[in-house]
Amino acid sequence: MATQHARLLAWVDDMAALCAPSAIHWCDGSDREYQGLLAGMVASGTIVPVPARPESFACRTHPSDVARIEDRTFICTTDRADAGPTNKWADPIEMKATLRGRFTGCMAGRTLYVIPFCMGPLGSPMARFGVEITDSPYVVVSMRIMTRMGANVLAAMGADGAFVPCMHSVGAPLAPGRSDVSWPCATELADKYIVHFPEDPSIWSFGSGYGGNALLGKKCFALRIASHLARDEGWMAEHMLILGLTPPGAAPGSSHTRYVAAAFPSACGKTNLAMLQPSLPGWTVRCVGDDIAWMRTDSDGWLHAINPEAGFFGVAPGTSQESNPNAMATIRRGTIFTNVATTPDGDVWWEGMTAEPPPQLTDWQGRPWQPGCGRPAAHPNARFTAPLSQCPVVDPRFVDPKGVPISAIVFGGRRPRTVPLVIEAHSWAHGVFLGATAGSETTAATIGQSGVLRRDPFAMLPFCGYHMGDYFAHWLEMGRRLGAKAPRIFFVNWFRKGADGRYLWPGFGENIRVLKWMCERLDGHEVAVDTPIGHLPRSGAIDRSGLDLDEAVMAELCAVDRDGWRREITLITEEFASLEPRVPAELRTLLAELARGFGGTSQGRQA
Ligand code: OXD
Ligand code: MN
Numbered sequence: 001m002a003t004q005h006a007r008l009l010a011w012v013d014d015m016a017a018l019c020a021p022s023a024i025h026w027c028d029g030s031d032r033e034y035q036g037l038l039a040g041m042v043a044s045g046t047i048v049p050v051p052a053r054p055e056s057f058a059c060r061t062h063p064s065d066v067a068r069i070e071d072r073t074f075i076c077t078t079d080r081a082d083a084g085p086t087n088k089w090a091d092p093i094e095m096k097a098t099l100r101g102r103f104t105g106c107m108a109g110r111t112l113y114v115i116p117f118c119m120g121p122l123g124s125p126m127a128r129f130g131v132e133i134t135d136s137p138y139v140v141v142s143m144r145i146m147t148r149m150g151a152n153v154l155a156a157m158g159a160d161g162a163f164v165p166c167m168h169s170v171g172a173p174l175a176p177g178r179s180d181v182s183w184p185c186a187t188e189l190a191d192k193y194i195v196h197f198p199e200d201p202s203i204w205s206f207g208s209g210y211g212g213n214a215l216l217g218k219k220c221f222a223l224r225i226a227s228h229l230a231r232d233e234g235w236m237a238e239h240m241l242i243l244g245l246t247p248p249g250a251a252p253g254s255s256h257t258r259y260v261a262a263a264f265p266s267a268c269g270k271t272n273l274a275m276l277q278p279s280l281p282g283w284t285v286r287c288v289g290d291d292i293a294w295m296r297t298d299s300d301g302w303l304h305a306i307n308p309e310a311g312f313f314g315v316a317p318g319t320s321q322e323s324n325p326n327a328m329a330t331i332r333r334g335t336i337f338t339n340v341a342t343t344p345d346g347d348v349w350w351e352g353m354t355a356e357p358p359p360q361l362t363d364w365q366g367r368p369w370q371p372g373c374g375r376p377a378a379h380p381n382a383r384f385t386a387p388l389s390q391c392p393v394v395d396p397r398f399v400d401p402k403g404v405p406i407s408a409i410v411f412g413g414r415r416p417r418t419v420p421l422v423i424e425a426h427s428w429a430h431g432v433f434l435g436a437t438a439g440s441e442t443t444a445a446t447i448g449q450s451g452v453l454r455r456d457p458f459a460m461l462p463f464c465g466y467h468m469g470d471y472f473a474h475w476l477e478m479g480r481r482l483g484a485k486a487p488r489i490f491f492v493n494w495f496r497k498g499a500d501g502r503y504l505w506p507g508f509g510e511n512i513r514v515l516k517w518m519c520e521r522l523d524g525h526e527v528a529v530d531t532p533i534g535h536l537p538r539s540g541a542i543d544r545s546g547l548d549l550d551e552a553v554m555a556e557l558c559a560v561d562r563d564g565w566r567r568e569i570t571l572i573t574e575e576f577a578s579l580e581p582r583v584p585a586e587l588r589t590l591l592a593e594l595a596r597g598f599g600g601t602s603q604g605r606q607a
Contacts, residue, residue: 029150084467248282431489469582532597
């Protein structure tokens, strides 16, 4: 391979000696390589072509390998306390010994692929290199969509460029003479390991071929490892979409465009917001990214963000012409579908794509499927993998090596009660308080009980590579650095329900009305009232033109539910107690102030 990078070559040699593959392939990222791998997977039965969509394929995983596995995801720091109570910790030395045991001979009869990749636009000062070793061709083709990868990345790394080594195996040695296992993986949960060593930094993933566990550039590198690096180096790695918002009469990507970064727990419509089709005439929304933002202070003092990814790994069920027409256009070609249903006329289908399922589907496990048979046709976590460049509303600056300047940061959650449609924080520190106390009610799509409020600070609960209390402190520190140039912080809730259990707010393309209000706040208009929970829209301030929504409903959406907030304060007090002694004093003070605003005291420890 054309590299003089001695550390890289030594690492690949070491890993190849450990895993004993039958061949080693350095990925060049070419179309020829991509087509060859796809053809090989069609031949082995891992994927099938989707004739209705050019250059598209569908893949079925093993039923045990359909989602991220938080129970088997580890953060290995020397001091257990540094991983914090929200992460699963293991001793780094013991874990490395366990992993070396697991990887020994695990690629026998298989090809070891070396994937040099770059998170972020090549040449961007904010971009970082990684190299993934894998025995899964599905991982290689997916990484080609999700990252910049191949020979040009290897060249850019030069002879000494820093990279994060990312080691992956599906963890199922081929039995002699068997090449027919279409989705090899470790089928027992206890045999799967998604392991992070933030102090190296390095990543080892064994036993799963599913995207979130196997495409190591995404959650493992760009969030868990990167959040740790970002804390040490003074930047931010966040579970956020990035969108560009342009008012009527101005060109997208011009000086009138405002960029917004937004964090929502899963099942809250992040991809839909990132590609929003505005219902208000003249407004445009453009997508820079739908899942991850890396942000740092630029030489001009403003916070700039890049999307470290180059593709979408989106949840398919619920995606439709109505909920997200731009996602539907993105996946018309050149897409890899995972665990969707297939139709007899060569297309894909999932719950929510159309009101009525087409007749005679084949379900995600390859079985015939009829409506009313009692099981979903597509897996609830079925996915599409497609390049960002195929999105019809991709922002013109998504490849800008300097990133885009962020004017506003938005947090959100699925909160049927208590939390109003939109809140603007009183200050950066209060915005950090809103992010730290974010949560969402669980839905039927989440394993466990539905309708339970789960705290998910900054939507980073499964992705923060260190102690959550230290992460709050890092956010506060970033605010001090940004000073007057800090973006304004908002909290939105599209999911508030009325007494009859129905959603009060229509959501989707109508969310532009809330984004418009945010712009008015940024422009300094008097469109808010001050309350103990933050600035809320003044009566009549949210544009309802062309929308059939009563003023009374709007008032309910923006009401401060005093009893609800008293209960909320008790819950936040419990959350903070679980993160002690590392909750920053500033956040405890803000909790006490909130409690005073509702005529009580928080039970939290005071600074
Ligand atoms: C994702 C997730 O897949 O957040 O993006 O789980
Ligand atoms: Mn995500």
